[in-house]
Every structure is written in C-alpha cells, then in structure tokens.
Amino acid sequence: MPKLPLVIEVIKTAATEPSTWHYTITFPGENWINPTFDVTSWPSGNSGFGTAGTPNATIGTKWSTSDIWLAREVQLTQADLQSNLHWMEHHDEDTEIFINGQMAAKFTGYSVNYELKALSETARSLFKSGLNRITIHCHQTGGGMPGCWTYSPTG
Secondary structure, rough: OOOOOOOOOOOOOOOOOOOOOEEEOOOOOOOOOOOOOOOOOEEEEEEOOOOOOOOOOOOOOOOOEEEEEEEEEEEOHHHHOOOEEEEEEEOEEEEEEEEEEEEEEOOOOOOOOOOEEEEHHHHHHHHOOEEEEEEEEEEEOOOOEEEEOEEEEEE
C-alpha cells in the first residue's frame, strides 16, 4: 500500500482551527480585492461560512445569501513558500480566490469534503514572505445550501 503524503496546514482550515475573516454579503465595490482596501468596517466571523446541515461542513458563521465576500491577512515564512503548497478546499458553490489582489484560483460547482488540489504556478507566485491578503468571493447559484469553508495553502 502506498504511503500517504504528510499534509501540514500552513494556514488552518475551518475544519481544524477556525480563523477570523472579515466578510460582507453586500457587493463591496470593484476594488475590494486590492490588498489596501479597508475591510475593517465589515463584520468579522469565524470560518467556515454557510448553513447548518451542509454535509461535512464546519460552520463558524451563518451565511445564507447568494453571495459573500471574505478577506483576511496571513503571515507566511520563506519556509512556507518553499513547501509543496496545495489548496485544501471545500466549497458550495462557485468560488474565486485572490492573493494580494490577483486571481489565484477559481472553483465551480461544489465539493462534499475538503479536497487537496495543487496550486498553479501563477497562484504560487502570488504568495510572498511576510503579510499576504487573501480575498474570496463565493456565489451560490442554486440548489443545496451555501457554504464557503475557506481555503488553505498546505505544504
């Protein structure tokens, strides 16, 4: 039997250690992905964002509208950046992830568990040693229950 890879969460997911995110359910304007965009007036909530009863979801903050915009800052080291980074993602439904103001990933549809997915070279290049701004837009298009359980680079 092949040995499973060791996964170390560089940024914790809601399933292991909820983190605080700023969020809004009202469109924040065109510049919301900019790393200098002021999100301090947005409410704060613990990850994950969604509704009770969603399969395999850890809900920290209730979200039941069609859209949510999330933002937080994370500190990464040079060692974090040199690891084999992957996304650990769980979402329902369409999701866009921006790192330091640039598109890093886009997921459509939904997942029923956290899934490990490789970062593209473009996404990997957007992270820097030091403070990084992660912004996420989740859009529920219909059916099921909305959920955005936050994304985590893992090594």
